[in-house]
Amino acid sequence: MEKLTVAVVGATGAVGTEILRVLESRDFPMDTLVPLASPRSVGRSVRFRGEDVPVQALAADAFQGVDIALFSAGASRSREFGPAAREAGALMVDNSSAFRMDADVPLVVPEVNGDQLGQHGGLIANPNCAAIILTMAVAPLRPLGEFKRLVVSTYQSTSGAGALGMEELLEQTRGYLEGDEPKPNVFQFPIAFNLFSHNADIEENGYNGEENKVMEETRKILGMPDLPVSATCVRVPVLRAHCESINLEFDRVVDLDEVRSAYAAFPGVQILDDRSNNHFPMPREVTGTDDVLVGRIRHDFGRPTALDLFVSGDQLLKGAALNAVQIAELLAASR
Amino acid sequence: MEKLTVAVVGATGAVGTEILRVLESRDFPMDTLVPLASPRSVGRSVRFRGEDVPVQALAADAFQGVDIALFSAGASRSREFGPAAREAGALMVDNSSAFRMDADVPLVVPEVNGDQLGQHGGLIANPNCAAIILTMAVAPLRPLGEFKRLVVSTYQSTSGAGALGMEELLEQTRGYLEGDEPKPNVFQFPIAFNLFSHNADIEENGYNGEENKVMEETRKILGMPDLPVSATCVRVPVLRAHCESINLEFDRVVDLDEVRSAYAAFPGVQILDDRSNNHFPMPREVTGTDDVLVGRIRHDFGRPTALDLFVSGDQLLKGAALNAVQIAELLAASR
Numbered sequence: 001m002e003k004l005t006v007a008v009v010g011a012t013g014a015v016g017t018e019i020l021r022v023l024e025s026r027d028f029p030m031d032t033l034v035p036l037a038s039p040r041s042v043g044r045s046v047r048f049r050g051e052d053v054p055v056q057a058l059a060a061d062a063f064q065g066v067d068i069a070l071f072s073a074g075a076s077r078s079r080e081f082g083p084a085a086r087e088a089g090a091l092m093v094d095n096s097s098a099f100r101m102d103a104d105v106p107l108v109v110p111e112v113n114g115d116q117l118g119q120h121g122g123l124i125a126n127p128n129c130a131a132i133i134l135t136m137a138v139a140p141l142r143p144l145g146e147f148k149r150l151v152v153s154t155y156q157s158t159s160g161a162g163a164l165g166m167e168e169l170l171e172q173t174r175g176y177l178e179g180d181e182p183k184p185n186v187f188q189f190p191i192a193f194n195l196f197s198h199n200a201d202i203e204e205n206g207y208n209g210e211e212n213k214v215m216e217e218t219r220k221i222l223g224m225p226d227l228p229v230s231a232t233c234v235r236v237p238v239l240r241a242h243c244e245s246i247n248l249e250f251d252r253v254v255d256l257d258e259v260r261s262a263y264a265a266f267p268g269v270q271i272l273d274d275r276s277n278n279h280f281p282m283p284r285e286v287t288g289t290d291d292v293l294v295g296r297i298r299h300d301f302g303r304p305t306a307l308d309l310f311v312s313g314d315q316l317l318k319g320a321a322l323n324a325v326q327i328a329e330l331l332a333a334s335r
Numbered sequence: 336m337e338k339l340t341v342a343v344v345g346a347t348g349a350v351g352t353e354i355l356r357v358l359e360s361r362d363f364p365m366d367t368l369v370p371l372a373s374p375r376s377v378g379r380s381v382r383f384r385g386e387d388v389p390v391q392a393l394a395a396d397a398f399q400g401v402d403i404a405l406f407s408a409g410a411s412r413s414r415e416f417g418p419a420a421r422e423a424g425a426l427m428v429d430n431s432s433a434f435r436m437d438a439d440v441p442l443v444v445p446e447v448n449g450d451q452l453g454q455h456g457g458l459i460a461n462p463n464c465a466a467i468i469l470t471m472a473v474a475p476l477r478p479l480g481e482f483k484r485l486v487v488s489t490y491q492s493t494s495g496a497g498a499l500g501m502e503e504l505l506e507q508t509r510g511y512l513e514g515d516e517p518k519p520n521v522f523q524f525p526i527a528f529n530l531f532s533h534n535a536d537i538e539e540n541g542y543n544g545e546e547n548k549v550m551e552e553t554r555k556i557l558g559m560p561d562l563p564v565s566a567t568c569v570r571v572p573v574l575r576a577h578c579e580s581i582n583l584e585f586d587r588v589v590d591l592d593e594v595r596s597a598y599a600a601f602p603g604v605q606i607l608d609d610r611s612n613n614h615f616p617m618p619r620e621v622t623g624t625d626d627v628l629v630g631r632i633r634h635d636f637g638r639p640t641a642l643d644l645f646v647s648g649d650q651l652l653k654g655a656a657l658n659a660v661q662i663a664e665l666l667a668a669s670r
Contacts (some may be wrong), residue, residue: 122472151486195578207614237573263342284529295532298540301542301566302485
């Protein structure tokens with residue numbers, strides 16, 4: 001296989017850092033890394049395959065010779081520099097929300113709808129982290145019955161707001177324990193020993209931007225544009241793994257053994273559902289791991305055609321970097 | 336009004352301490368406080384109305400002359416010493432789960448079903464904290480339509496596991512920031528920067544004990560024994576206020592202005608639903624306050640006959656001590 005040149009846009013951010021690690025650990029078929037970041041990061045270097053690679057300034061002329069460009073620097077950077085990357089001939093994998101809902105842009109979780117990738121026109125969108133984890137948790141169950149309704153409440157870590165969000169949690173907590181008044185900065189409200197409705201702005205339908213992403217992207221990824229879905233997204237004082245409490249209604253009563261078999265057969269998902277030891281998915285154990293963990297598998301007490309699930313996934317890995325690199329692997333393999 | 340003698344069983348615990356403060360701040364019509372606790376607390380005293388009142392050992396003969404006994408020392412203590420208290424002529428308000436589901440025991444949230452109090456036989460049960468907060472959030476909406484289904488996911492603070500649970504969160508967090516490995520004690524798993532399925536044991540229906548309490552008690556308090564309900568209870572690294580993400584389905588589309596009017600007219604509930612400032616109920620602001628805060632009021636995106644809500648209440652106050660004292664106030668007034 002031809003060896004590729006890969007650009008990582010936002011190479012010094014929380015997700016960019018994980019992308020480099022994942023490219024390395026999965027031995028991505030590449031010769032050359034082009035780490036790009038904002039001008040203030042120029043002069044720094046990133047460690048990759050045992051070498052220090054100097055960070056270059058993100059600019060329109062930075063994509064010459066790049067085969068695949070992994071963007072993870074926010075929607076405005078993707079909109080500003082994505083066209084230049086694509087004109088230079090790079091395939092763009094975009095971790096931002098900029099193009100996800102465009103009808104001609106595949107929105108891909110490889111295990112769930114990797115077949116959509118064939119239809120790309122040079123740009124593939126990486127979904128919202130909570131939508132990736134949600135679709136990984138429900139997609140394996142599609143063969144068991146028709147989905148009638150999905151209600152999800154999230155427990156989202158501070159890594160979703162980047163490295164600064166994680167730092168704010170640690171610093172504020174340290175301060176709280178020393179008796180300081182917290183000084184919110186990344187988040188509007190104190191996050192130490194607190195939680196709050198997700199910080200994305202509320203939109204016209206009463207949902208915040210994060211919730212609308214989860215709902216719309218989940219429908220698109222599953223290919224179920226009319227699935228009734230409701231999401232409540234909440235930020236919790238956790239560093240880098242999301243959890244989700246999911247209620248999924250079918251058109252029939254599904255068998256729990258079949259549910260477990262479906263998960264066991266699905267790549268990227270693991271069951272952690274140890275009722276006798278009360279051991280279920282939690283951020284501390286999923287952090288740094290690739291798979292989405294699924295537990296608390298049970299029939300809804302009041303509505304037997306529904307299932308309740310509690311799931312957890314590393315926000316920076318399957319929720320972002322790993323999924324993006326998996327997309328890039330499919331692109332590399334199909335060149 | 337006759338001045339009463341009030342015993343508080345578990346007077347040195349997290350809830351007992353709050354009961355004393357609430358009795359004081361609400362100027363409960365009492366002359367004499369009898370603080371009872373386990374023998375190891377004897378020798379200590381509690382501060383009440385400017386005086387140090389010696390703690391007495393909880394024993395069968397400790398209830399002579401007691402008019403009202405507020406029990407908050409766990410279900411086994413309530414089972415062991417409740418009969419003695421009642422034989423001595425005390426009215427028992429029990430904060431434990433021991434008798435809540437007994438058919439002849441009223442399970443009371445005064446604002447929701449205070450009318451049930453008239454039927455007591457000397458024992459009134461104080462509901463589970465998460466059930467109190469849930470029923471306070473949904474009961475005001477009963478006039479707007481028939482409830483068809485309730486799905487709730489909780490974000491429960493460590494105070495639900497008592498003062499030791501709160502201490503464990505603080506100590507473990509301090510240790511984590513200094514690089515120590517957490518040593519779980521009260522909770523089975525580390526709680527610092529983590530969250531997990533509620534620590535109550537899993538029961539036969541696949542729900543844990545806390546979830547079954549929430550579901551069964553909610554039905555009983557609302558007087559809706561057949562309401563389809565599902566709860567997922569999760570412990571989060573927060574000190575003393577619970578939050579709940581609620582999806583409530585009606586038999587019709589309810590008007591959001593009517594929802595807001597219903598809350599405004601209901602005692603003990605306040606709306607905090609500031610969409611333009613993204614300001615909604617959160618533990619940090621509800622801690623130490625009496626009312627349950629309700630926000631994120633919106634129609635379910637996928638099911639317009641359902642409402643989504645996000646609520647928060649102080650676990651130690653309305654979730655426990657305040658509700659118990661409110662029950663005692665009704666008892667005192669009806670003597």
